[in-house]
Every structure is written in C-alpha cells, then in structure tokens.
Amino acid sequence: MRPVSLGFVAGIFTAAVVAIGFLQLPQHGASNASSSSASSSLSSLSSSSVARPSIVTSIKHPLFRRLRSIQTGVGKAQEGAFLIEGETQILAALDAGYPLAEIWMAADAVSSRIASKLGSSQNGSTVATIMLTQGLMKKLFPSGKCPDAVGVATTPILSLESVGLGNSKSLILEDIQDPGNLGTMLRCAEAFGVTHVLCVMTNHTQRLFSRVVIRASMGAIFRLKLSVTGTAKTAVSYCRRNGIRLVASTPHTNRTLSDCVPGSQCAYAIAVGNEARGLSETMLEGANETFCISMRGDVESLNVAVACGIMLYQATLGDVL
Structure with missing residues (x-):
C-alpha cells in the first residue's frame, strides 16, 4: 500500500476548514447588538449574495477588494470594520467573544489553532473562513512580515x-x-x-x-x-x-x-x-x-x-x- 503523503493530509484539512467557513456565513449584523450601523455594508459583501470561490485567487474579486479597502481609514469607516492581523491577536479576539465576521488564511498555511478555536468557540459558528493564495496575502502586506491569518472584526459602538x-x-x-x-x-x-x-x-x-x-x-x-x-x-x-x-x-x-x-x-x-x-x-x-x-x-x-x-x-x- 502506498503511504499517504503529508501534502494530501494537509489538503484534506484545508478543504474541511474551507467547507466549515462557507457553510457558516456570518450573521454579525443581526446577532451583535454592539456592532455599528455601518456594518450593514460589511454584511452585504459577507453574505451569500457574493459567490464564495473555493479559494480567492484574484485581486479583482469583490471580497478581496473590500478586504484591502478596510486597511485604509476611509474603508474602515465605510465598512464599519477593521482588521486583526496574526494568529495570536485573532485567538485573543475569539477568546474575548469579539464580533469577528471573517477570518482569511493562506491556503498553504492554515492555522490549526484557529480552526480548533472556531470549532469550540460559542461565536465560531458566525465566523466565515476564507482562503486566499499566499501571493494575495503578500499583496495585503507588501512590506514587513506577512501575517499567517487576517480577521475582519465589526467595529463596536463606543458611545x-x-x-x-x-x-x-x-x-x-x-x-x-x-x-x-x-x-x-x-x-x-x-x-x-x-x-x-x-x-x-x-x-x-x-x-x-x-x-x-x-x-x-x-x-x-x-x-x-x-x-x-x-x-x-x-x-x-x-x-x-x-x-x-x-x-x-x-x-x-x-x-x-x-x-x-x-x-x-x-x-x-x-x-x-x-x-x-x-x-x-x-x-x-x-x-x-x-x-x-x-x-x-x-x-x-x-x-x-x-x-x-x-x-x-x-x-x-x-x-x-
């Protein structure tokens, strides 16, 4: 019998995480009373009205274009959202029950700790997991160290x-x-x-x-x-x-x-x-x-x-x- 390669196992794991994310679409705008009214625009592109590919490969994809816009001050205000960079900070947000809408991960660098946390967290069912290529992740962060994952969080009401x-x-x-x-x-x-x-x-x-x-x-x-x-x-x-x-x-x-x-x-x-x-x-x-x-x-x-x-x-x- 031919031994199963590690690449094959990793591929199965990645596909499973993608499936979880695609089946569990975010409902942050309705379920979190502290989210800002601007989050309606975030919901519109995070909802099933935008087709979710198995992996985002193009900088022209609307989900990726929105992700890049949230890196800017204007985009943060328009989308009612901000980015959380890296596994450590994303896990901290999940542990605190913070209103995350999406988590983006490079398809060849899936975080097992984030996947495990999503499976056990009470808020995990409302967080969509989206895969993108390593090249697109580097497009987001052209200078400095590229994070292993990026979260999209809804800006809370701070009155x-x-x-x-x-x-x-x-x-x-x-x-x-x-x-x-x-x-x-x-x-x-x-x-x-x-x-x-x-x-x-x-x-x-x-x-x-x-x-x-x-x-x-x-x-x-x-x-x-x-x-x-x-x-x-x-x-x-x-x-x-x-x-x-x-x-x-x-x-x-x-x-x-x-x-x-x-x-x-x-x-x-x-x-x-x-x-x-x-x-x-x-x-x-x-x-x-x-x-x-x-x-x-x-x-x-x-x-x-x-x-x-x-x-x-x-x-x-x-x-x-």
Whole structure:
C-alpha cells in the first residue's frame, strides 16, 4: 500500500476548514447588538449574495477588494470594520467573544489553532473562513512580515453614554497620538485592574483600531470596555453627572496620587493627557484633584505609556483612592 503523503493530509484539512467557513456565513449584523450601523455594508459583501470561490485567487474579486479597502481609514469607516492581523491577536479576539465576521488564511498555511478555536468557540459558528493564495496575502502586506491569518472584526459602538465608566477605577486617555503608546496604555489598564477606558479623541475609527494599537495592546483592546468621546468637556460632564471623581495627572503640582483623599470608596477616573501637551485646560479645570509622579534626578518627564503604568500601579497598591 502506498503511504499517504503529508501534502494530501494537509489538503484534506484545508478543504474541511474551507467547507466549515462557507457553510457558516456570518450573521454579525443581526446577532451583535454592539456592532455599528455601518456594518450593514460589511454584511452585504459577507453574505451569500457574493459567490464564495473555493479559494480567492484574484485581486479583482469583490471580497478581496473590500478586504484591502478596510486597511485604509476611509474603508474602515465605510465598512464599519477593521482588521486583526496574526494568529495570536485573532485567538485573543475569539477568546474575548469579539464580533469577528471573517477570518482569511493562506491556503498553504492554515492555522490549526484557529480552526480548533472556531470549532469550540460559542461565536465560531458566525465566523466565515476564507482562503486566499499566499501571493494575495503578500499583496495585503507588501512590506514587513506577512501575517499567517487576517480577521475582519465589526467595529463596536463606543458611545460613552452606552458603555459608561466603571464603578471603581477607570482610565481616561486624552488625545494620545502615538499608536504604540495607546496600545501599551490599554495593556497597562487591564494589567492593573481597570475595566473601563474612555478615549478622548477624534477620528477614532482610524486611530483606535490601527494595527499598531491592536498589536501593542496584546489583546487588551478586545477585553476592555472602551468608549470614545470627541471632547474633554463631554468627559468632564459625564463624570460630574455620574458622581465619578476626576483625578488629573499634571507636572504642575506637588501632590502625588496618594495625597488624593486616601481610602475613598467612590468611583474615580485617572486622566492622562497628550504626549507633548498633557491634559487640556478643560480637563484640568474640571478635575476634582490633580497629582504628579514624584521623580528624582534631572529627568523632566517620562514616556506617557510608562507614566500611565506607574500611575495605575500606584493606584492599585493599597487602593490609595
């Protein structure tokens, strides 16, 4: 009897994954109440109205053209979706129950871990698996390392009024510009017990769900309760109306975090500002307390992500607020 080749086995496995993906079309627009209204355009091309080939081989295929468009800021906004790159981040999103619509994998590099997770995950039945050639995957990422898989996630509703802030310790990030800093701060927030993060920023669809932010957050972006508002005034007003003490970081004070009413049991939010300008006057004037990080030597400032980590760690130690 002639032995079965590994290539033949891999081919059977790939075909099985493709079949699973094609039979289980995404229903994210109807089943996930937190998805944005813009996801209707994503659903139209993810539905059975577009013929799904056994493998996408052409850059002109409508599914692939849409996938490429989501890499751009305009495409993200129009489709109500963003991309998750690589097996590690896709698995983190699946574990968190994040609303994924599709997972794209190169036909010659199928992820057994993703396939296994789809089979066991409660949300796996709503995620379509689509195969494409390795050449097309490289077209998506012409520079740098090509990921082993790409997920398409529905952009959730991030309204402050809908998501809110937590009943204990929350974090407010105002106009953080560097995506690496932003992702690291989200990671620090989760590490030190924060569940709710409010981002004060404009154009959040492009900025918050960029590839760098997602990678730097190491999955925290999928697990945190995120909200967005465009102005500091809205953030301050929300805190006042909901009895949340606003504690603002600034170098222009001698008070430290431990000076801000130790032992208080009320809800509070730590506000951290822009890398160059810090917090806005609106945020500082609306704060109940201001504090700084005590430093030694001739160092004038710290990287904002490092500073944020120190603040959250100090807040965690002994529950100083």
